[in-house]
Amino acid sequence: MAQTIAKNLPTVETDTKYDVELHKVFKVYNGETAVRGIDLGIRQGEFFSILGPSGCGKTTTLRLIAGFEEPSAGEVLVRGKSMVGVPPYRRPVNTVFQSYALFGHLTVWDNIAFGLRIKQKSKSDIQRLVGEALHLVKMDSFARRYPAQLSGGQQQRIALARALVNQPTVVLLDEPLGALDLKLRKEMQVELSTLHKELGVTFVMVTHDQEEALSLSDRIAVMNEGRVEQIGTPSEIYDFPKTPFVADFIGETNLFEGYVESVDASLIKVTTQQGLSILVKPTAACNGSTSDPVVVSVRPEKIQVTLDAPGSRINCFEGRLIHTMFLGAHVHYVVQLLSGDRVTIMQPSRVNGSVSAEDTLYIHWAAADGLPLLAQPTSH
């Protein structure tokens, strides 16, 4: 059945410029479908992230590439070669595990040398490569330590060195920074990015942290419920989300559900369930036919707040400030509109001119700042 679907849908072209390709990959565990027909093409040398909430199938996807799982249907290719039936130990990929999975009975040096020894590299090669790898992750002086004597961040570096030293075609990173505290995570993000640029090797990272994905990746695949919702560069994903899920998951946004009331030459008029009339510009994906169910996404930073009615502007609504959160460089406002909708707004913080609670105020945004998205029949 999956085969017939694969024939009918466009697939990623087989091309050597891709390091990893997934063609209509399905994975079923004990009757539960974790991955539902994924098509991915990961280009040579790119930093590719698979982003999604927990349980969306992103780790399963990574394990399918690593070879710890075999697809129930579909095919995984690495450098154009089918990986069907190829065990993990014969794949040209190496993984940095979320738990690091360092060998507790071996020193840092022996951990890094593990893969090279298996491949029966010469003693002098091992000596040189392990030394280089240790230097690369700035852990030169820790060679004789045991993993248990290292901090989380140090273990992370060793896990990275242990994967990189084998010079794999693709490095797979499973939530590599998930266990680190915020400050260390930021530091390691910079280092990961630097390493990627220096080595030019393809990185595939799984993460649930959208900020991490946005800041590190060349391209991102956003996954939800076993499917890829959108693949694109960070700015494409942020500025032009294709589905309400992506709009909501990446960054913060305000979603207004409704249907298309009328279509003008350059504007769509959307009436929401709460009775608001919103004007948005049509997009290629959503040009609006009358009575289509749509969701309008408006980013918090695109909304302006004023104390006085701003005259005859479009998308202008009256509301009441119910919550203010000071976030340093920005201030978060939550405004309850007369319609009952709650809207989140983000403004740069100013020394004066802040609004206080319970004030009546007006919000408005330009038609170009709202993004119409086709509401999908959701499966949950």
Add this chain to the structure above:
Amino acid sequence: MATSAPLPPVPGAHPSTDTVAAKLKRKLVSLVQPTVLLGPAGIWLFLLLVVPTLMILELSLIPGFRPGEPAGAYGLGNYTKIFELIDGQPIYLWVIARSVLFSVGSMLICLFLGFPVAYWIAIMAPKRWQNLLLVSFVLPLWTSSLLRSYAWITILRPTGVLNSLLGVFNLPPVDILNTQTAVMIGLAYNYLPYMVLILYSSLEKLDRRLLEAASDLGATPQQGFWKVTVPQTLPGIAAGCLLVFITNLGDFVVPELLGGASSMTMARLVYNQFLGATRNWGFGSGLSMLLILGVSIAIALLLKYGDQKAEDF
């Protein structure tokens, strides 16, 4: 109602007296508690382990002491007797060597038979079956080891179950009862469940992600086994081996019932010195002390090795 009732002492109203009393009470409790908890077993152990061991130690220092005879002067004669040559043979050293050989042999048999079983139960068998499988494997331990050894006699004797079975397949009969082979079989059979239990608990804790990591780094399942599974479970392997070795070294029933005259071991020799014809309690005590020393060294090794490993992980 609340007003008519006598006022309860307000907590913290008299901080000085209160805390002093409380401190005293706590101190008393901290003294009494361990005494009450440990006392009965402590007295038991003291009277039935420490005192007899010290008595044996004293006897071992009286060369050639026999019950009913006046004790001679203290000396090391009982210990030097171990090296005595009888008909040009260091007979007692042979006995010690044989005991060690039996223990090591049975330990190795237990390890090689037990590891696959423990591995299968811990790693390959479905989770919900693991406990049942373990219990069924340990089930023989619930019968007395004496009975189990008698059972082996019926199996191994010339007209026993083993030879009947061999006859069915037209194979020549074997006569292994009262040989060293029979002792090895009996010892390994008796201690295999312990080995499996210890190895299981070690293998069960094995982090499977490490095997995935090994595989990811190019190790075949066999390489992963030797380079990750075995080193990771080494503390368990060491514990299992030492435990089997220690208990085998002191085992009396199996060599006595299955070994015959050719399988004199330290435990049997000690028995003979105390209850046999020679009645040389002094020499028996010396041998006992040697056995205790050997076992203590093994236990010390076990503790040291186990602890070191625990720090490493």
